[in-house]
Amino acid sequence: MKQNHAGQGRFTGRTAIVTGASRGIGLAIAERLVLEGARVCLTARKAGPLEEAAATLPRGSVITVAGKADNPGHRREVFDAVAREFGMLDVLVNNAGINPAYGPVAELDLDVARKVLEVNVLAALAWVQGAVARQDLRFVERNGTVVNLSSVTGQTPSPGIGLYGVTKAAVSHLTRTLAVELAPEVRVNAVAPAVVKTRFAEALYEGKEDEVSEAYPLGRLGVPSDIASAVAYLASDDSSWVTAMSSPSTAASRSPTAPHDERTRPERTVMTFTHLPTETEKLRQRTRRFIREVVVDAEPAPGERLDQTTRARLQAAAKDAGVFAPHVPKEYGGQGVPIEHWSPILQEAGYSPIGPSALNCMAPDEGNMHMLNVVATEDQKQRYLVPLAAGEIRSCFGMTEPHPGAGSDPAALQTSASRTGGGWIIDGHKRFTSGAIGAGFCIVMARTPATGDGPEGATMFLVDMTNPGIRVGEAIHTVDRYIDGGHPHLHLQNCFVPDEAVLGGVGLGFRYAQVRLGPARLTHCMRWLGLARRAFDIALDRAETRELFGGPINSLGLAQNLIAESVIDIETSDALITKTAALLHEDPKTGSAMSSVAKVHCSEAIFRVVDRAIQICGGDGVSDGLPLAQYLNEVRPFRIYDGPNETHRWAIARRTSSSRKAAVQAGERHLGDTVVRHGNA
Known part of the structure; x- marks a missing residue:
């Protein structure tokens, strides 16, 4: 050699x-x-x-x-x-x-x-x-x-x-x-x-070079x-x-x-991924390599949390690899990928349960970054978005409250904010405040009275977690492990914030929250679809190498049915995500409505894929020798987080019925009347 x-x-x-x-x-x-x-x-x-x-x-x-x-x-x-x-x-x-x-x-x-x-x-x-x-x-x-x-x-x-x-x-x-x-x-x-000038071709076509050359538009043999x-x-x-x-x-x-x-x-x-621009496809490939070559080996054991030292190391490596914060505009330190192209990148990130944290595109930070980019003033962006996008701080979103406060029904909001000299006083109690432990700030939703600045309604406030009026309370112990900062209670008592803390407009909180909620639902779908693909790969590898009844598991009809059903769930989820992302780009209102459809379908399809992977892997599937049982714990709450599926189904049905009613009233033919037929059949 x-x-x-x-x-x-x-x-x-x-x-x-x-x-x-x-x-x-x-x-x-x-x-x-x-x-x-x-x-x-x-x-x-x-x-x-x-x-x-x-x-x-x-x-x-x-x-x-x-x-x-x-x-x-x-x-x-x-x-x-x-x-x-x-x-x-x-x-x-x-x-x-x-x-x-x-x-x-x-x-x-x-x-x-x-x-x-x-x-x-x-x-x-x-x-x-x-x-x-x-x-x-x-x-x-x-x-x-x-x-x-x-x-x-x-x-x-x-x-x-x-x-x-x-x-x-x-x-x-x-x-x-x-x-x-x-x-x-x-x-x-x-x-x-075709005919190229090599020793073989020259011998074969000796004496016929001119004849062959005329057959090619450039008038010569290839080289x-x-x-x-x-x-x-x-x-x-x-x-x-x-x-x-x-x-x-x-x-x-x-x-x-x-x-x-x-x-x-x-x-x-x-x-x-033929729909991706070249630069975005290259980012997807870099992300894929980074997750599989760097992040996967750093994953904690099933059931354990990602420690902050490892998180910081992986984020530094992601920056070096040019894959950090894919969804954030370049001027704020991200990769500048538009929302219609997020899915392939976030699916690659989600192939590891800690991948989104490593790339700084994990909930709730990813949704908060998107909303800050769209809604915040430039001063607010510099104070909150820039360090959040850089991974220097984390954030949380304070919406859900103890019963009878806001949960599935946001109109039940109990936390209130009242005017005072130069700002607002917020009082209330939040729970399931994802990411609150260790966060740098919270976006708090509070009910506000009508003022000269806006109508009565809900208002979003940017509250530093160092504010003496806000306190992280009791932890809520859940089955999922990979959202940094857990889901604790949050107490706000006589919490003063200046007027500059208002995010968006006074009384317009629910309207501006839709800027966050539609894309946030969809990015959950993207990340967890990536994890479903990982679970599916584990099952496929297992089915290929384990033998049962004289052949590999994947030769058995029952296993083949499980595999085929998972392919169908993955591909339909991917297609629905892609359609919804395009709508969020072209028509955010329609896209937000479609995100409810995507959220319901994907949360249930992803659960089925992971569950089937466990079934294919048998007893090992429910052990900590494979990560599948923890994956199931991660994706099961998705049917509740960002609104329970039952609430989304109710909203989907109402919108669909209203849309059809309006179409008929506008002149479309009514198709529901029974036709009475006379005579012999």
Whole structure:
């Protein structure tokens, strides 16, 4: 093995294996990856040409391992070298191939044909299997990409090189199959070159160069760098929206065009979040890697809480990784993702129960940040939003009260605020004040009389937790563990706040609270859907590796039904969240109403997914050997938090009935009358 740094670009900090890399297309691909910052392992059959190829590349960027692609021992040696020298693998390029089988397919020697199939097809499959199986390479964890080299000869009859075309057609089909099976963790695509100036092609088309060139719009044969551009594109984050594609690449199309040009979109894409802008998709991928590579290993044992030291360490790491506070505008220290694109990011965060805390997008802080950004004055934003968004303080929202105060019915609000010189005096008792223990401030909802500034109603106040008139009371012990600061009682007695503490307008608290409540309901759905996906993955892995009645659990019909039902719950929840997020962006009032539908459906669907995961895992599912029982404790309160589902159903039914009544009154046909039919049937 020879070890020979490269430029900066799309592959900085990433590693690759390129097979068939001693010359031609394989070497051009390696050159392109190195140019853009990758460290690459070159492999090919013969050591001499391989060393010569490596000598043309920058020192320190390349290692070489010679051997035959269809040799299992050689593949192990390559993976061992990559693990030892690089410690990870991000890109696998299957370029190795042979074509000694000239002549009609019907006349080929079967031993020769077998060898072509082994090298061109089976070896490509074996390389992918090895990369996925090797835990020390972290290929799946790092969301690796595979690019297979196919050929246009696999798409049309190719007399004289027919078996080569058959194997390349198999590579294209293999690519699509692997892409579906490995999505979303691993993307698999193929490039299908046409006639490219390689030693093989020059020999095949000797004397026909002009004739071949005329068939291509650029008027020339392709060159290896054309293919290298296409491969680099498909291996990079620029194409993160596509998998299962077999892309033709000729001199007329040296690299795919912009990913959001609908004219060039591939026919097949799987789990690719096509609605996300490129910058947001890159953030999603960074978030995914950060959660799975950093946060998951820091999770407390089931039933325990996240300690503040670990929380601070993870938040610092999230800032370094560029994934902190995704929902907060950039001017206040966040990533600036608009609400219609929050869901993929928050689902990735929610894959770990402590992920939202690490990224500072956990309730109640996330909802309070959003409301402050929309409603607060600039002075209030600087005093409260900026440190909250930076993770320097936490917050809470004081709404729920002991019976007969506000709970499911906000109109029962008992806490009051009265005018005094230069401000307000607040008196009241709150309970279930999520996040209050250790919070820096509370947004308190209080009933206020009519004043010159506003009507009688409810008003929101920003109250520092250091205010002598506010006191954290008794803790309420609940089954969930991952909301920092618990859910304690909160006592306000003769609590003075200045006029500047009013958030929004006097008497308009319920109206402004909708700015918070609709999105907050939906972000709960997003985060906990991420946790449901985690529970589902645990169950799938268990069902794959545990055997029962002579086969794996996932081969049993009852288990398959549980798995299918969970897929349905996850996908319908995801679709409803996406629709509601778009409505909250386009029409906040309609979106807020739809968030009730999403909250009811998702809270129950997510519970079912986790519950089924426990069932699949059997006794271990309810033990602390797996985190599933704690996940169930986390998601069960969701049917109560942010309004019980029964209250939301009541509101949904009222709105729906009123909407239909108005439509009929406006002229739509009434459809509820019975038709009386006379005569024989």
